[in-house]
Amino acid sequence: MTQTVGPTSEPEAESATAPKDVAPAVANGVGTSSVRTLLTRNLRTSGIYIAFVVVVALFAILTGGTSLSPGNITNIILQYSYILILAIGMVIVIIAGHIDLSVGSVVAVTGATSAVLVIRHGMPWWVGVLGAIGVGLLIGAWHGFWVAYVGIPAFIVTLAGMLLFRGLTLRILDNISLSPFTTEYSRIASGFSNGLIGGAGYDAFTLLVFAIAVAGYAVSQYRTRQASVRYGQPVESMPLFIAKIVAVAVVVMAFAWQLAHARGLPYVLVILAVLVLVYGVVTKRTVFGRQVYAIGGNLAAATLSGVKVKAVNFWIFVNMGFLAAVAGIVFSSRSNGAQPGAGNSFELDAIAAAFIGGAAVTGGVGTVVGAMVGGLLVGVMSNGMQLMGVDQSIQSMVKGLVLLLAVAFDVYNKRRAGASR
Amino acid sequence: MADHILEMRSITKTFPGVRALSDVTLAVERGEVHAICGENGAGKSTLMKVLSGVYPAGEYEGEIVFDGQVCSFAGIRDSEHAGIVIIHQELALVPYLSIAENIFLGSEKRGRLGLIDWNLANAEAGKLLRSVGLAESPSTPVGTLGVGKQQLVEIAKALSKDVKLLILDEPTAALNDTDSAHLLGLIRGLQERGITSIIISHKLNEIVAIADHTTVIRDGQTVETLDMSDPAVGVDRIIRGMVGRELDSYYPERESHPGAEVLRVEGWTVKHPTQDRLVVDHASFDVRAGEVVGIAGLMGAGRTELAMSLFGRSYGSYVEGKMFLHGKETRARNVAEAIDAGIAYATEDRKKYGLNLIDNISRNVSAAALGKLSTHGLVDANEETKAAEGSRRSMNIKAPTVSSIVGKLSGGNQQKVVLSKWLLTDPDVLILDEPTRGIDVGAKYEIYTIINKLVAAGKAVVVISSELPELLGTCDRIYTLSTGRITGQLPVREATQEGLMSLMTQEKELVG
Numbered sequence: 001m002t003q004t005v006g007p008t009s010e011p012e013a014e015s016a017t018a019p020k021d022v023a024p025a026v027a028n029g030v031g032t033s034s035v036r037t038l039l040t041r042n043l044r045t046s047g048i049y050i051a052f053v054v055v056v057a058l059f060a061i062l063t064g065g066t067s068l069s070p071g072n073i074t075n076i077i078l079q080y081s082y083i084l085i086l087a088i089g090m091v092i093v094i095i096a097g098h099i100d101l102s103v104g105s106v107v108a109v110t111g112a113t114s115a116v117l118v119i120r121h122g123m124p125w126w127v128g129v130l131g132a133i134g135v136g137l138l139i140g141a142w143h144g145f146w147v148a149y150v151g152i153p154a155f156i157v158t159l160a161g162m163l164l165f166r167g168l169t170l171r172i173l174d175n176i177s178l179s180p181f182t183t184e185y186s187r188i189a190s191g192f193s194n195g196l197i198g199g200a201g202y203d204a205f206t207l208l209v210f211a212i213a214v215a216g217y218a219v220s221q222y223r224t225r226q227a228s229v230r231y232g233q234p235v236e237s238m239p240l241f242i243a244k245i246v247a248v249a250v251v252v253m254a255f256a257w258q259l260a261h262a263r264g265l266p267y268v269l270v271i272l273a274v275l276v277l278v279y280g281v282v283t284k285r286t287v288f289g290r291q292v293y294a295i296g297g298n299l300a301a302a303t304l305s306g307v308k309v310k311a312v313n314f315w316i317f318v319n320m321g322f323l324a325a326v327a328g329i330v331f332s333s334r335s336n337g338a339q340p341g342a343g344n345s346f347e348l349d350a351i352a353a354a355f356i357g358g359a360a361v362t363g364g365v366g367t368v369v370g371a372m373v374g375g376l377l378v379g380v381m382s383n384g385m386q387l388m389g390v391d392q393s394i395q396s397m398v399k400g401l402v403l404l405l406a407v408a409f410d411v412y413n414k415r416r417a418g419a420s421r
Numbered sequence: 422m423a424d425h426i427l428e429m430r431s432i433t434k435t436f437p438g439v440r441a442l443s444d445v446t447l448a449v450e451r452g453e454v455h456a457i458c459g460e461n462g463a464g465k466s467t468l469m470k471v472l473s474g475v476y477p478a479g480e481y482e483g484e485i486v487f488d489g490q491v492c493s494f495a496g497i498r499d500s501e502h503a504g505i506v507i508i509h510q511e512l513a514l515v516p517y518l519s520i521a522e523n524i525f526l527g528s529e530k531r532g533r534l535g536l537i538d539w540n541l542a543n544a545e546a547g548k549l550l551r552s553v554g555l556a557e558s559p560s561t562p563v564g565t566l567g568v569g570k571q572q573l574v575e576i577a578k579a580l581s582k583d584v585k586l587l588i589l590d591e592p593t594a595a596l597n598d599t600d601s602a603h604l605l606g607l608i609r610g611l612q613e614r615g616i617t618s619i620i621i622s623h624k625l626n627e628i629v630a631i632a633d634h635t636t637v638i639r640d641g642q643t644v645e646t647l648d649m650s651d652p653a654v655g656v657d658r659i660i661r662g663m664v665g666r667e668l669d670s671y672y673p674e675r676e677s678h679p680g681a682e683v684l685r686v687e688g689w690t691v692k693h694p695t696q697d698r699l700v701v702d703h704a705s706f707d708v709r710a711g712e713v714v715g716i717a718g719l720m721g722a723g724r725t726e727l728a729m730s731l732f733g734r735s736y737g738s739y740v741e742g743k744m745f746l747h748g749k750e751t752r753a754r755n756v757a758e759a760i761d762a763g764i765a766y767a768t769e770d771r772k773k774y775g776l777n778l779i780d781n782i783s784r785n786v787s788a789a790a791l792g793k794l795s796t797h798g799l800v801d802a803n804e805e806t807k808a809a810e811g812s813r814r815s816m817n818i819k820a821p822t823v824s825s826i827v828g829k830l831s832g833g834n835q836q837k838v839v840l841s842k843w844l845l846t847d848p849d850v851l852i853l854d855e856p857t858r859g860i861d862v863g864a865k866y867e868i869y870t871i872i873n874k875l876v877a878a879g880k881a882v883v884v885i886s887s888e889l890p891e892l893l894g895t896c897d898r899i900y901t902l903s904t905g906r907i908t909g910q911l912p913v914r915e916a917t918q919e920g921l922m923s924l925m926t927q928e929k930e931l932v933g
Contacts, residue, residue, distance in 0.1 A: 297777035306757040
């Protein structure tokens with residue numbers, strides 16, 4: 001089952017029944033793939049990971065290792081978590097061929113809702129959370145209604161939403177900040193699980209959680225590979241497969257080691273991990289996810305394949321509203337209050353994360369994991385430049401250029417792919 | 422010797438792999454109305470694109486002599502300068518601009534300081550509108566006019582350019598009877614003013630009524646030029662020239678055993694989505710299990726519109742009519758319901774409406790059958806791969822794996838992916854719209870073989886095709902469609918290309 005065959009060989013498990021009529025010229029790539037084919041065949045998706053590694057290494061060198069210190073890694077996560085949460089929803093919106101400019105304002109208005117409930121009315125923290133999520137869902141339904149059922153371009157609907165909900169935030173907060181939250185509420189974003197099962201100078205629980213996660217990842221990857229082999233699909237060769245798992249394990253455990261030596265496992269990271277897992281499955285494995293890709297890839301073909309385009313578009317925006325509310329809760333919790341200007345320009349960071357992470361401007365392409373790496377790439381870059389004391393103006397310019405280059409890369413790739421047929 | 426305003430001599434135009442025109446000759450007399458006839462894809466439009474400079478000199482072989490001079494047009498501007506104006510089937514007007522703005526687009530009336538003199542432009546436009554018999558203000562936005570009136574604006578625009586030779590490509594295809602009659606009257610009026618016209622049309626009655634000569638083109642070659650003043654030359658005579666295309670593919674043998682009726686359509690009527698006219702007009706037909714039924718019709722006859730409106734009302738607005746599946750009335754109001762009811766429709770334009778070109782074979786094949794491949798909304802990726810892999814083998818899709826990107830496959834293989842997608846929904850009725858368009862002969866044969874396998878398995882198949890030999894080679898029964906109406910039904914052994922063509926061009930008698 002697990003021989004290691006070169007890239008041009010026939011699929012091993014099924015070779016007895018393999019079609020004999022496939023011309024040798026097109027049989028390339030059947031069977032297991034080497035590192036080279038793995039990288040070159042999917043430059044669009046692998047490019048972002050390579051870029052990420054380069055950026056991390058670059059700033060580790062430039063900052064003399066400070067950027068990879070336990071404290072700083074924890075900081076990056078806390079600081080960019082809400083952008084990453086927004087990016088999950090945003091990449092789905094973008095895959096379907098839309099855009100959402102309102103999420104910054106939605107972050108503000110949901111944070112304000114929860115602040116009003118918890119701070120002004122003294123409700124328990126969970127009432128604030130539920131209130132914020134309820135408002136987020138309503139706003140999502142509002143956008144979804146106009147985009148899906150009235151047929152107004154999302155750009156316009158959410159541009160209107162951006163103004164509308166910024167104004168609503170000012171209204172709710174009477175133009176002033178509300179703070180501080182109760183300790184329970186502020187623990188959502190700034191809380192850590194530490195010392196649960198001890199450890200000398202480090203948090204053993206953090207390491208344990210990550211070890212379980214790595215093991216789970218390895219098992220699920222192995223099972224996927226086995227299934228692929230069983231169905232005669234091409235897979236990476238075994239040494240490459242093991243190397244990939246080991247590489248991921250090493251990176252993740254190194255990350256865990258650093259976290260464990262800082263303040264332990266941030267709750268925010270747990271929230272984020274759960275969201276990434278759930279939405280990874282939603283986009284890749286569910287009928288809904290498939291329909292999102294189908295709509296973005298070819299709207300007419302999706303319609304003629306029986307996809308209920310209006311309903312799917314509606315729920316995409318409801319979902320974006322939900323995630324914007326989660327981001328709003330995390331942000332208000334982290335800043336320990338609600339400000340009228342909260343979340344300003346978050347939409348741009350989330351959109352940039354999705355595009356840098358490989359989403360296509362024309363829709364139909366993009367992944368949640370890509371958007372996470374894209375968001376982290378921007379995060380690591382900004383953080384590194386801050387550590388180096390680079391001026392704000394330069395930071396902004398660098399971010400702009402990175403976004404432009406990422407999309408230029410995508411357009412170039414597409415033109416090349418188009419030219420081949 | 423007749424005075425020829427235009428002579429095209431030995432025009433040959435090749436595209437990569439295809440010879441679209443070979444040694445075509447066309448001679449048009451000054452001041453006449455000259456019709457060009459031919460089946461879909463015969464090369465009429467290509468010839469006109471050569472003439473108007475869309476394909477510039479050098480991209481074709483042969484010689485164009487216009488008004489006594491050998492011409493080599495580098496583009497549309499050159500040919501317009503010489504006095505040749507072409508009005509395409511898809512009108513080239515900007516809907517948000519006014520009639521006057523459209524007429525003078527690109528040749529604006531300039532006054533002082535190079536600014537546009539709108540008073541002059543509107544006055545000129547008004548004169549032109551009167552000459553084409555259009556009673557509208559020059560400042561009316563074109564988008565608010567009906568197609569018939571827009572057509573007249575196009576002609577007014579042509580007149581503003583001192584046209585000597587006006588080419589009209591299917592001018593009446595989108596018009597109702599009154600508008601058609603008015604337009605034909607106008608063309609006669611232009612003739613009196615010394616303007617020569619070339620009309621490309623599928624409506625043979627119109628041609629007989631208006632043309633002085635008719636040139637028939639078939640498979641990129643001139644067949645003949647008919648003198649329409651000869652009383653013996655009528656619709657039948659033109660049809661004889663148009664058909665008789667050689668068999669360019671061979672058709673696999675099939676034994677026909679039609680079973681019980683699967684699909685029956687009664688009085689199906691559909692309106693155009695934006696214009697006030699019927700695209701499908703009380704169409705009735707039926708298909709049996711294990712039977713291939715063909716629908717023959719020329720461009721604009723409403724074939725695709727009929728099919729798509731049956732497929733979950735995905736075209737136009739439903740007016741009336743009933744659809745029965747296995748004798749039970751079915752109201753499929755959207756595509757999902759149509760698929761559930763057991764109907765599948767493989768589009769004529771697979772790239773635009775059939776496939777997600779940036780995605781892989783597997784996910785394209787499963788796109789219409791995700792419900793079957795999933796439990797609780799979760800897609801079973803293994804079952805999906807298995808299904809796609811099964812299709813790849815049974816359909817002989819030439820791709821290394823089912824994760825190959827569909828956009829990179831050849832046309833024939835893309836078509837097999839489309840068919841796989843619909844077979845996976847396990848339909849009772851498959852409507853195949855131009856199933857072999859744009860694919861090579863070998864792949865065509867494979868598609869025919871697949872169709873035969875489907876009917877052998879008891880499916881009911883409807884084939885829509887522009888190629889009459891294809892219908893004659895694959896079908897058991899053929900319906901003909903003309904301007905949205907079913908004009909005839911023939912068992913294949915009684916059908917001939919001539920017979921079909923004459924039914925396909927049958928239309929209501931012209932008024933006036």
